Amino acid sequence: MGRVLAVIIWIITLLSVLLFFNKKWWLPEAISDHAPALDRQFLITILVVGISFAAAQIALGYAVWKFRDTGKAGDRAVYTHGSNRLEVLWTVITAFVFIALGVMGQSVWAALRLHDAPPGSYTVEVVAQQFQWNFHYAGADGKFGRTDPSLIDDGSLNFIGLDAEDAASRDDAVTAALAIPVNRPVELRLRSKDVIHNFWVPQLRFKQDLVPGMEIKVNFTANKVGKYELACAELCGQLHFKMKSYMLVLPEDELTALQALPQEQFQARMGELLNKYQLPQY
Amino acid sequence: MSETHEGVHRHPAPTGFIRKYIFSIDHKVIGIQYIMLALAAVVVGMLMSLLMRLQLSWPGTDWPILGTLFPTGAPNGVMNPEFYLSLVTMHGTIMVFFVLTTAPQGGFGNYFLPIQIGAEDMAFPYLNMLSFWVTLVGFIVILMAIFVEGNQGIGEWFATLGPSFAGGSGTVGPIGGWTGYAPLSALGKIAGPGQGGGMNLWIISIAIFCVGSLLGALNFITTLLNMRTKGMTLMRMPLTCWAWFTTAVLALLSFPVLLGGGILLLLDRVANTSFFIPGGLYVSGLLSGSNPNFPLHTGGSPILWQHLFWFFGHPEVYIAILPGMGATSHILATFARKPVFGYRAMVFAIFAIGLLGFFVWGHHMFISGMSPYSAIAFSVLTLSIGVPSAVKTFNWLGTLWGGRIRFTTAMLFALGFVSLFVAGGITGLILGQSSLDLPMHDTYIVTAHFHLVMGVASIFGMFAATYFWFPKMFGRFMSESLGRIHFWITFAGVYAIFMPMHVMGLMGMPRRFSQFTEYNFLVNSSGLVKLVTVAAIITIAVQFVFYFNVFWSMFKGERAGENPWEATTLEWNTPSPPPHDNFAGVLPVVHHGPYEFAVPGAPRDYVMQTDVDVEVPSGNGHNGKH
Numbered sequence: 001m002g003r004v005l006a007v008i009i010w011i012i013t014l015l016s017v018l019l020f021f022n023k024k025w026w027l028p029e030a031i032s033d034h035a036p037a038l039d040r041q042f043l044i045t046i047l048v049v050g051i052s053f054a055a056a057q058i059a060l061g062y063a064v065w066k067f068r069d070t071g072k073a074g075d076r077a078v079y080t081h082g083s084n085r086l087e088v089l090w091t092v093i094t095a096f097v098f099i100a101l102g103v104m105g106q107s108v109w110a111a112l113r114l115h116d117a118p119p120g121s122y123t124v125e126v127v128a129q130q131f132q133w134n135f136h137y138a139g140a141d142g143k144f145g146r147t148d149p150s151l152i153d154d155g156s157l158n159f160i161g162l163d164a165e166d167a168a169s170r171d172d173a174v175t176a177a178l179a180i181p182v183n184r185p186v187e188l189r190l191r192s193k194d195v196i197h198n199f200w201v202p203q204l205r206f207k208q209d210l211v212p213g214m215e216i217k218v219n220f221t222a223n224k225v226g227k228y229e230l231a232c233a234e235l236c237g238q239l240h241f242k243m244k245s246y247m248l249v250l251p252e253d254e255l256t257a258l259q260a261l262p263q264e265q266f267q268a269r270m271g272e273l274l275n276k277y278q279l280p281q282y
Numbered sequence: 283m284s285e286t287h288e289g290v291h292r293h294p295a296p297t298g299f300i301r302k303y304i305f306s307i308d309h310k311v312i313g314i315q316y317i318m319l320a321l322a323a324v325v326v327g328m329l330m331s332l333l334m335r336l337q338l339s340w341p342g343t344d345w346p347i348l349g350t351l352f353p354t355g356a357p358n359g360v361m362n363p364e365f366y367l368s369l370v371t372m373h374g375t376i377m378v379f380f381v382l383t384t385a386p387q388g389g390f391g392n393y394f395l396p397i398q399i400g401a402e403d404m405a406f407p408y409l410n411m412l413s414f415w416v417t418l419v420g421f422i423v424i425l426m427a428i429f430v431e432g433n434q435g436i437g438e439w440f441a442t443l444g445p446s447f448a449g450g451s452g453t454v455g456p457i458g459g460w461t462g463y464a465p466l467s468a469l470g471k472i473a474g475p476g477q478g479g480g481m482n483l484w485i486i487s488i489a490i491f492c493v494g495s496l497l498g499a500l501n502f503i504t505t506l507l508n509m510r511t512k513g514m515t516l517m518r519m520p521l522t523c524w525a526w527f528t529t530a531v532l533a534l535l536s537f538p539v540l541l542g543g544g545i546l547l548l549l550d551r552v553a554n555t556s557f558f559i560p561g562g563l564y565v566s567g568l569l570s571g572s573n574p575n576f577p578l579h580t581g582g583s584p585i586l587w588q589h590l591f592w593f594f595g596h597p598e599v600y601i602a603i604l605p606g607m608g609a610t611s612h613i614l615a616t617f618a619r620k621p622v623f624g625y626r627a628m629v630f631a632i633f634a635i636g637l638l639g640f641f642v643w644g645h646h647m648f649i650s651g652m653s654p655y656s657a658i659a660f661s662v663l664t665l666s667i668g669v670p671s672a673v674k675t676f677n678w679l680g681t682l683w684g685g686r687i688r689f690t691t692a693m694l695f696a697l698g699f700v701s702l703f704v705a706g707g708i709t710g711l712i713l714g715q716s717s718l719d720l721p722m723h724d725t726y727i728v729t730a731h732f733h734l735v736m737g738v739a740s741i742f743g744m745f746a747a748t749y750f751w752f753p754k755m756f757g758r759f760m761s762e763s764l765g766r767i768h769f770w771i772t773f774a775g776v777y778a779i780f781m782p783m784h785v786m787g788l789m790g791m792p793r794r795f796s797q798f799t800e801y802n803f804l805v806n807s808s809g810l811v812k813l814v815t816v817a818a819i820i821t822i823a824v825q826f827v828f829y830f831n832v833f834w835s836m837f838k839g840e841r842a843g844e845n846p847w848e849a850t851t852l853e854w855n856t857p858s859p860p861p862h863d864n865f866a867g868v869l870p871v872v873h874h875g876p877y878e879f880a881v882p883g884a885p886r887d888y889v890m891q892t893d894v895d896v897e898v899p900s901g902n903g904h905n906g907k908h
Contacts, residue, residue: 001694005689012774015777016705016777016781020785025785025786025806027788028789038717038721041718045712045718046712048711049712057705059679060697060701063682063683064687067685067686067687068686069619069688070686075686076686076880076882076887077684077880078620078684079621079879079881079899080621080623082621082623082625082627082680083680086624087677091669091673094672094673098665098666098711099665102664102665102666105661105716105717105718106716109654109658109715109716110658112720113657114655129564130473130474130565130566149562149564149570150569154564154567161564193563194465194566195463195466195565200792202790205720207720207723208651209650209651212563212584213563213583229802231792233723233724235367235458235459235466235793237367237473238364238367238457240367241363241795241796241797282802282806
């Protein structure tokens with residue numbers, strides 16, 4: 001029985017490790033400037049995880065293979081209550097490895113999360129609502145028009161409560177898809193009208209909740225032109241699974257041209273761009 | 283060979299059927315009642331997961347039988363998204379509360395803690411009875427939540443209580459996941475299907491459960507501290523007792539927070555308070571305050587709910603798994619015929635896990651919008667909790683090393699626990715890093731991680747406990763051949779279910795999606811999704827072998843003597859099953875540590891805690907020197 005168990009544990013371990021060597025079952029291609037550091041940290045961590053996992057399973061298999069009861073009369077186990085030296089040794093080693101991993105991970109976190117967007121960033125307001133994304137662009141004047149919840153009226157398509165009286169609103173555009181420039185820092189200001197949603201583009205390598213009552217800022221730089229899927233990753237109700245949109249990463253001139261268009265043409269052009277770019281191959 | 287002293291009769295044995303088996307104050311009967319509750323609840327939770335797997339693998343398929351059983355959730359046999367989401371919610375809630383919190387602690391802890399410390403019963407037998415019955419009421423209420431939300435049967439009656447108890451339309455249960463994040467859970471019917479009266483009952487059920495668990499925790503702590511028999515010093519207690527004690531402390535400190543949070547959430551829903559609902563919300567076409575269906579809310583904080591929930595929710599993970607760790611240590615030593623390696627380190631590790639468990643709740647909230655600076659503290663503390671977990675694993679391997687392992691079914695499951703605990707726990711190194719959590723949060727790698735460690739490993743601990751203690755509880759063995767079939771298929775099955783989920787998480791697959799067909803980045807997952815479902819069907823099917831084994835063996839199993847496993851602790855010093863007061867009026871006296879196996883010079887390869895005429899080299903049995 002011990003040998004069977006050992007072999008099964010080893011087979012399971014091997015198959016489990018092999019799962020992680022298929023490129024199709026790995027992280028999608030990264031397209032943000034912070035992603036390589038994060039991916040490197042992930043690779044280091046998963047190596048530590050994989051080696052610890054395999055080592056523990058191999059040792060467990062070895063123990064059940066080797067130390068089975070032979071049934072010989074008078075044959076007893078080794079009598080020991082432990083070893084303080086070993087306890088200290090493995091406590092210190094694991095503490096060092098685990099905490100070192102944690103501290104290394106923090107430098108990635110700090111680089112990403114503890115800095116405001118640099119001046120000159122391209123800013124978009126993101127307003128989520130049940131099963132729909134709204135993106136608010138400042139337009140040519142670079143100023144966002146005033147918004148107010150009491151002006152929201154989904155029926156007349158004023159999804160974000162934009163104040164038409166405000167001069168800064170006049171050149172603003174609101175669309176259902178996100179367009180950002182390539183290779184230029186982007187700041188998203190995330191809000192929600194109703195419940196918690198989550199902004200999730202796998203290629204960007206980050207998630208961020210959109211919490212009603214709060215405006216949460218995130219910044220990043222996308223470095224590859226293309227069209228990417230945007231999903232909601234926080235349970236928001238019935239149709240959560242298809243609260244979907246797209247993120248277009250555009251060459252600067254294409255975005256500038258888009259930005260200069262009035263609201264109706266902006267919408268139409270956005271539709272053309274969504275058709276022009278293809279999703280990545282998976 | 284053993285010496286005893288007179289105990290004090292606390293209460294006479296009951297004679298009537300009702301006092302003996304139903305409203306019993308005997309901790310053993312109450313323990314079995316908790317186990318039965320868990321056995322009933324786990325079937326419900328498991329079948330729900332089966333339905334979820336069917337939906338994820340073959341979305342849009344017409345299952346005629348589902349159309350008959352769930353006319354609102356699967357009209358014409360095709361599951362709708364709200365049905366799937368209510369299954370997610372109820373599966374999580376039932377499994378976490380009514381299975382993983384009841385069986386390990388209320389069940390086995392209740393039955394064996396008093397016996398293992400040489401007490402005749404719990405300190406407060408009536409409180410013990412009350413805690414079970416309160417918990418049972420909680421379970422009935424959570425089942426009602428399903429029907430209320432569907433407005434059928436008993437739901438019609440509930441609707442007469444008032445509008446806030448009427449269900450939404452067309453769903454089968456509350457929708458919120460087991461975490462019930464506000465404001466989705468706080469807004470009421472306006473937020474969509476699954477947010478009606480059933481959500482009220484979901485909150486009420488959890489509040490009731492909190493009360494039951496608090497009563498139980500008080501009892502465990504008092505009993506362990508005050509009622510140990512002569513010679514049972516703290517460091518001579520079996521590791522199971524340390525685990526149950528620490529679990530009780532965690533429950534005592536964490537459930538009140540959830541209870542308070544639950545009451546505030548309920549007030550937001552039924553009394554128009556705004557603890558978790560901020561101002562200016564616009565939901566389903568209505569502005570807060572503009573319509574009687576959506577009264578004015580202002581000033582609440584959705585993140586406050588997450589803090590309250592996870593301050594409970596993280597210790598809850600350890601509430602679920604610590605008793606399994608205790609049982610595993612106990613069973614590994616018994617069947618390796620070898621003392622627990624590093625007993626003292628094991629006790630410290632249990633304490634360290636329990637203590638650190640209170641300082642890491644923020645790792646569930648890295649992406650919630652809380653301060654990025656607090657994430658740094660939570661992240662490093664989270665990784666440090668891996669240290670005592672690793673220490674436990676090393677000591678389990680140390681216990682096996684040089685042993686003479688007997689491969690009973692109980693031992694197989696305990697070994698399975700070690701394997702699964704490592705497999706599930708180790709990915710905490712990934713998810714505990716705030717930076718890596720950015721892409722991994724709320725994907726299937728999280729699902730895989732917590733199912734393996736707090737779900738499956740804990741359940742393996744309980745399977746091991748069942749096969750191990752069944753002869754003591756019922757005086758009969760469970761079938762070893764059925765037990766082995768159960769083990770092999772379950773062990774391979776759970777790996778086949780949860781290992782592929784890790785790579786789904788790497789692809790970016792979000793949790794709580796009722797189907798994955800909407801996204802191109804998930805196209806490569808469909809084969810794996812189906813593989814998981816097939817593995818789940820097989821694994822679920824073989825659990826009924828376990829059920830058959832339990833109930834068949836109760837009546838037909840081979841008879842077991844007082845100490846069939848040649849074990850050392852006090853539960854093996856009394857008949858199987860034990861008499862009403864555990865030790866027939868004469869409490870045992872303890873002379874040795876709990877795991878004196880393979881003592882050189884002893885007549886047998888095990889020295890029971892009560893044995894008097896045996897020399898044990900390390901004296902009191904907890905010496906750490908080599």
